[in-house]
Amino acid sequence: MTAKILVMPGDGVGPEICREAVRVLDALASDHGLDIELDEALVGGAAIDAEGDPLPEASLAAAREADAVLFGAIGGPAWDEQPRDKRPESGLLRLRSELGLFANLRPAILYPQLAHVSALKPEIVAGLDIMIVRELTGGIYFGKPSGLHTTASGRREAYNTMRYDEAEIERIGRAAFDTARARSGRLCSVDKANVLDVSQLWRDIMNGLAGDYPDVELTHMYVDNAAMQLVRAPKQFDTVVTGNLFGDILSDAAAMLTGSIGMLPSASMDAAGKGLYEPVHGSAPDIAGQGVANPLAIILSVAMMLRYTLGRADLAAKVENAVGYALDRGLRTRDIMDDETQMASTQEMGGAIVDML
């Protein structure tokens, strides 16, 4: 069956990196029997500029139709002063919510070829390979009530609600236990159970699930300690599961530990295997349009798509191996370059991957 893939380039470097990812998909289709059909839709700032809405109806409908979404990046200073529902980010948040993409998988991997790019000492990060499983459709991002009001005494007061029910926690918990099982069998659940009621329920449910996964070792850590431990000794972690807000913060910190955030893909999955695949990095408006952005994060997101949605682990491995070869051969975009290596443009890097498939 032909799989439908919707490409949503978005803003900043989004379009130029998506172009390289599409070349990879096209090559897999023409030379390796990948049966796909590509479509494209507006999202983010580009959609605001064209239609006044960061997620136009047609884009949402196309995303619902698709088996997988390949997402570039969104946002930029042009839209920063807009009210929140007229900002690029809200398009992405709505997309996650409308599609039920509750499980966000964010690997933080140190590529041995890039070990020296990290801000951390080599002995601290060599071999780093963490998978952060972030809940993506609940918590304080979506909890009601939220808003701004004026109190009786005439003061403005703003509020957001962090909220999780047991079904939401159980479902992300199972995704995380399954992930840990397929990896080293170690799962660390991060919360703030010494302060938050939400975290107490979170911890309770995780402990309950542990009985169904006797082969997985579950530990708990407070979020402040987790932020410290990520800096002090990141290799103690294998799979980490946490809520939407803590996951946002910790996954970015973990990605940055590797020094090669331009290399890191992510997957946001629903319950049926549909996924949205996007780089961990953002839209990088400062370098947009210059042809220097690193396309490897989105190309590796294509690999995740092949593995998780398209059932083509064989092709996923092909793409990942091609990325390894490119690095071995010293090809580097500007973000990961050093004296010994060869500066490649976005397009040259994409072309190299296509050639090596």
Place this chain on the structure above:
Amino acid sequence: MTAKILVMPGDGVGPEICREAVRVLDALASDHGLDIELDEALVGGAAIDAEGDPLPEASLAAAREADAVLFGAIGGPAWDEQPRDKRPESGLLRLRSELGLFANLRPAILYPQLAHVSALKPEIVAGLDIMIVRELTGGIYFGKPSGLHTTASGRREAYNTMRYDEAEIERIGRAAFDTARARSGRLCSVDKANVLDVSQLWRDIMNGLAGDYPDVELTHMYVDNAAMQLVRAPKQFDTVVTGNLFGDILSDAAAMLTGSIGMLPSASMDAAGKGLYEPVHGSAPDIAGQGVANPLAIILSVAMMLRYTLGRADLAAKVENAVGYALDRGLRTRDIMDDETQMASTQEMGGAIVDML
């Protein structure tokens, strides 16, 4: 006028490090004209064991009476299974709230003598000197409603409320602008204004205050990016201001960047100059009672107390210099030791500081 200082040793290594801090205070009183009166009170797990309450009435009353509180550390596995109001942490949270200690100052300083202890490369952290100003009596730590209920469909659901009003934000904002003014004049406000209503109000108020501080340069950063930037290039920060939850996470990460979290003090201030002073590190139950804990964080907390509450910047400098001398002479507790240096016990380190005052 005699200043009243209440010592609250708490749990784990708390009592043994407090003992050294008290020796320093006693020496300043007998040899350097510091006019103080010391009292002691139970808090945390020690108070739960003795009186069934992590903050007994008598302790709270004594803290109200005091001009400053010297706080050791709280918590440990012995109390981890208790309901939240019967846990050590809730004693500290109530103390902060009851005393109105809204401004938490957490320096992250790299001591040049300890540069190699950091997990980060020397060039990334050399000279690091960040001050994090964390709001401490509001936000999701204290917001109502919070709790656990069962929904109509029979599911357990837990919720917490992140809430700030403009007066709370303005007051921590002013504390932060004042702090930045006395430092380099650069203030970075950290929020999640692309997602949270609370952060939009936060940003609004900070922008409004900027007019009163033309000599301070205000910037804004999203919390996920801040967590990344702390790892990538921490020296870009000088003063950082943020809410209670983000401050909890970021200040721990920042402290750990220095590699010498056993060296870092903190101050929690009310509007009138009263303060609670405590180390950034926790109760470290695994090493409690062994005489190996580093007393320098609490001794440097005494220095902050001298400067901020007792009006004795001269003595604060004396204490800080003594710590510098001890490090220069190669004295090290176990947490900051290496081959070239001399292992000192908690008591030896405390004694060395007293000798060098």
